Amino acid sequence: MTTSEIPDIIVGRLPRYLRTLELMHDQGIATTSSKDLGDQLGISAAQIRKDLSQFGGFGKQGTGYNIPYLIQQLRAILNVDRVWDMAVIGAGDLGHALARYQGFLKRGFRVAMVFDNNPEKIGKKIGDIIIQDSSEMIPAIRGAGIKIAMLTVPGKAAQDVTDDLVKAGIRAILSYAPIVLTVPDDVHVQNIDPVTRLQRMTYYLD
Amino acid sequence: MTTSEIPDIIVGRLPRYLRTLELMHDQGIATTSSKDLGDQLGISAAQIRKDLSQFGGFGKQGTGYNIPYLIQQLRAILNVDRVWDMAVIGAGDLGHALARYQGFLKRGFRVAMVFDNNPEKIGKKIGDIIIQDSSEMIPAIRGAGIKIAMLTVPGKAAQDVTDDLVKAGIRAILSYAPIVLTVPDDVHVQNIDPVTRLQRMTYYLD
Numbered sequence: 001m002t003t004s005e006i007p008d009i010i011v012g013r014l015p016r017y018l019r020t021l022e023l024m025h026d027q028g029i030a031t032t033s034s035k036d037l038g039d040q041l042g043i044s045a046a047q048i049r050k051d052l053s054q055f056g057g058f059g060k061q062g063t064g065y066n067i068p069y070l071i072q073q074l075r076a077i078l079n080v081d082r083v084w085d086m087a088v089i090g091a092g093d094l095g096h097a098l099a100r101y102q103g104f105l106k107r108g109f110r111v112a113m114v115f116d117n118n119p120e121k122i123g124k125k126i127g128d129i130i131i132q133d134s135s136e137m138i139p140a141i142r143g144a145g146i147k148i149a150m151l152t153v154p155g156k157a158a159q160d161v162t163d164d165l166v167k168a169g170i171r172a173i174l175s176y177a178p179i180v181l182t183v184p185d186d187v188h189v190q191n192i193d194p195v196t197r198l199q200r201m202t203y204y205l206d
Numbered sequence: 207m208t209t210s211e212i213p214d215i216i217v218g219r220l221p222r223y224l225r226t227l228e229l230m231h232d233q234g235i236a237t238t239s240s241k242d243l244g245d246q247l248g249i250s251a252a253q254i255r256k257d258l259s260q261f262g263g264f265g266k267q268g269t270g271y272n273i274p275y276l277i278q279q280l281r282a283i284l285n286v287d288r289v290w291d292m293a294v295i296g297a298g299d300l301g302h303a304l305a306r307y308q309g310f311l312k313r314g315f316r317v318a319m320v321f322d323n324n325p326e327k328i329g330k331k332i333g334d335i336i337i338q339d340s341s342e343m344i345p346a347i348r349g350a351g352i353k354i355a356m357l358t359v360p361g362k363a364a365q366d367v368t369d370d371l372v373k374a375g376i377r378a379i380l381s382y383a384p385i386v387l388t389v390p391d392d393v394h395v396q397n398i399d400p401v402t403r404l405q406r407m408t409y410y411l412d
Binding site for chain 2: 011015016109178192193200201
């Protein structure tokens with residue numbers, strides 16, 4: 001199976017399929033249909049069938065999708081059939097929340113390091129993780145081979161920190177900073193933004 | 207202009223267009239094209255033109271879109287040409303981060319109330335906001351006419367709290383809880399999930 005030519009827009013929908021399937025699985029549901037999945041996600045059944053057919057298709061006409069099997073396949077495609085270590089940059093409220101979040105580990109991610117430049121925070125612990133000095137970030141991340149960072153620093157510092165993360169070998173950045181980050185082509189950035197999600201709902205409010 | 211028949215999937219893209227336009231505007235850019243917008247968002251130029259044409263279209267062939275005008279129009283369509291008060295439910299790390307987040311106000315949202323059921327937190331302040339007792343949540347939200355809530359309580363409490371929010375008159379819930387919430391048809395829920403965004407990037411990592 002060659003996945004290198006899958007359009008990014010389809011790749012972007014796969015984690016949402018996986019998430020919904022995992023929630024169904026937690027509820028004890030064993031099979032689903034493209035229509036069921038689509039209804040939960042606001043995506044057409046035809047689109048879901050078309051997306052999954054890019055990877056060979058996983059359902060049978062009339063019997064639907066086997067949820068545990070489809071979860072396994074999507075995890076393999078998305079490279080989350082393993083645990084990825086991550087670094088959290090910025091130990092403010094949001095950095096603390098991310099470092100403590102229990103939902104990462106069962107879905108393939110683990111916060112391994114937290115960095116801040118505030119001397120009052122450096123050396124303190126969040127759970128089992130000691131907050132490290134940002135000035136040691138590049139060798140620490142590089143030494144541990146960490147490829148994923150979550151960025152919670154203020155907007156004005158975000159680009160400089162990002163440049164350092166690239167030097168440290170980071171390849172994927174989940175950014176909470178309200179700016180567009182400039183990165184090399186082989187580094188991926190996802191901006192996560194509560195306001196965008198709120199605005200999707202206010203459309204429907206009077 | 208009738209917007210009641212716009213498919214939800216298009217509505218879901220409009221806040222992303224608005225967000226990108228606002229960031230361009232902050233950078234001093236005055237006009238853009240469907241191609242520019244699409245490149246930034248990973249959406250085809252044709253899709254963007256088609257989406258915006260649902261509202262009458264805002265661009266001229268050859269001159270592109272006037273960014274301040276398009277921002278104004280999208281804000282009106284999404285009902286964010288005003289300020290919406292919100293309640294944060296759960297005053298843990300994430301609740302604190304949301305209550306302190308400076309990015310809401312300029313984009314149409316204001317955290318007006320925070321609730322928790324922990325006696326050690328009730329009465330303490332986050333910035334100017336006093337954490338209120340969850341047992342007073344229904345009358346407090348109803349009395350203030352608040353329609354939007356951000357839910358940061360643990361998964362096992364999330365459905366019960368959601369039922370109370372519906373009783374309080376809440377119509378839109380941004381949920382950080384890792385469960386599917388059951389709500390009446392006229393209440394909107396958006397689940398916000400960092401893992402889904404991380405998985406979109408791991409696809410590209412070796």
